[in-house]
Amino acid sequence: MNKKYVVGGILIALTVLILVFTTSGGEKETLLEARVNRGQFDVIITVTGELQAQNSEKIMAPSQLRSRRLRFNNIKIQDLIPEGTVVDSGDYVATLDRSEAANTLKDIEDEVQKIESQYLKTKLDTTINLRELRDALINLEFAMEEAEIRLEQSKFEPPATIRQAKIDLDKADRAYEQARSNYKLKVQQAEADMTEVNINLSKENRRMEEMLEVLDQFVIMAPKPGMVIYHREWSGQKRKVGSTISPWDLTVATLPDLSTMVSKTYINEIDISKVKRGQQVEIGVDAFPEKKYSGTITEVANIGEQLPNTDAKVFEVVIKIEGYDPILRPSMTTSNQILINTFSDVTFIPIEAVHTFDSIPFVFTSKGTRQIVLLDEANENQIIVEKGLEEGDKIYLNAPEEGENWKLQGEDLLSLIEEKKRLEEEKKKKEEEEQNAPDRNKAGKKLPLRK
Numbered sequence: 001m002n003k004k005y006v007v008g009g010i011l012i013a014l015t016v017l018i019l020v021f022t023t024s025g026g027e028k029e030t031l032l033e034a035r036v037n038r039g040q041f042d043v044i045i046t047v048t049g050e051l052q053a054q055n056s057e058k059i060m061a062p063s064q065l066r067s068r069r070l071r072f073n074n075i076k077i078q079d080l081i082p083e084g085t086v087v088d089s090g091d092y093v094a095t096l097d098r099s100e101a102a103n104t105l106k107d108i109e110d111e112v113q114k115i116e117s118q119y120l121k122t123k124l125d126t127t128i129n130l131r132e133l134r135d136a137l138i139n140l141e142f143a144m145e146e147a148e149i150r151l152e153q154s155k156f157e158p159p160a161t162i163r164q165a166k167i168d169l170d171k172a173d174r175a176y177e178q179a180r181s182n183y184k185l186k187v188q189q190a191e192a193d194m195t196e197v198n199i200n201l202s203k204e205n206r207r208m209e210e211m212l213e214v215l216d217q218f219v220i221m222a223p224k225p226g227m228v229i230y231h232r233e234w235s236g237q238k239r240k241v242g243s244t245i246s247p248w249d250l251t252v253a254t255l256p257d258l259s260t261m262v263s264k265t266y267i268n269e270i271d272i273s274k275v276k277r278g279q280q281v282e283i284g285v286d287a288f289p290e291k292k293y294s295g296t297i298t299e300v301a302n303i304g305e306q307l308p309n310t311d312a313k314v315f316e317v318v319i320k321i322e323g324y325d326p327i328l329r330p331s332m333t334t335s336n337q338i339l340i341n342t343f344s345d346v347t348f349i350p351i352e353a354v355h356t357f358d359s360i361p362f363v364f365t366s367k368g369t370r371q372i373v374l375l376d377e378a379n380e381n382q383i384i385v386e387k388g389l390e391e392g393d394k395i396y397l398n399a400p401e402e403g404e405n406w407k408l409q410g411e412d413l414l415s416l417i418e419e420k421k422r423l424e425e426e427k428k429k430k431e432e433e434e435q436n437a438p439d440r441n442k443a444g445k446k447l448p449l450r451k
Contacts, residue, residue: 041348052263065250075100130183265316361375
């Protein structure tokens, strides 16, 4: 029992000694040191992209799906071959769901039967009515002949009787002419009714024929040889089994031309002003980390967009890959290092060595001072120092204890720092004015002149 107490006392004593040693400054803080370098400095933006073919053939659904007469809405992909399948011209690719189209066809067939019945009824009614009118004309013609006979027989009768017979003949003649005129109008009316019904019937028959023709094209075939790649919709989702085909976008899948590939990427709004057409890019493919490719920026979007499930605004940038490599496939992830600028002989330090106080940049030097620095361009890891440090100077990456009490040097650079900020703000304002200039000109407003 006593032995245990002795061991416990020794451990406590050792613990106290360690605490005393550490609290009395026996162990100093480790400062990470770096040297100021001089040489070539590359300003690089690294972004992730996705491989796509620069040119591709679209595998389309029937163009009749855009027909206003047929009114297609929710046509879905019922079956689609796996992405990456190599097909020949005329090979099977996909099948569209016929459910809604079949229902529409049934409605059209019912409408055709309805109009056919209406056509037959109109034809029978017209035949009966015209027959009655013809019979009435014949009877009126007989009545007119009878009136002529009575007038001829009354020539030896008193004048009043002769006058009455003549009036009866005139009435019969007038009734006959009116009936004949009405008959002509009735014939024209019947022809118009028959023409209208016939037009409606022909229109519905054409709809039915067009629908049957479209249904025959619901099995989609490849227009030419190639590798099938799923079509990416505006939302970023790939069009697959169950996806809806819009009348405004009939693309079912694509057949990319793999001889010319591009990497499509998105640059945030902070860095997009640095990205220009023609800039060189070093491209890595995640699937083949040992491979490196050269590329050139060919397209930079003028208008930003917001990707799904993100808050930041980004701009689409297209990078054309130089040369051809058969191992490259669409949808592969790329790492793109965009070379923004190159400085041949400049002084630069690690970014983490730069600290700020009241927006004034400075570094901690091995001489025990805080040195104010005038900074310039930066990349992901390092930043250019225009003034304040020389090649070979030693600086600390992390802030030392009580470093705020170190002597501050380089106050003469404060005016240069302020001037540099002012020039950068003016440059940024000028760029914004130039971007807004076309809109102002369209509105007929005068651009402000800088004095």
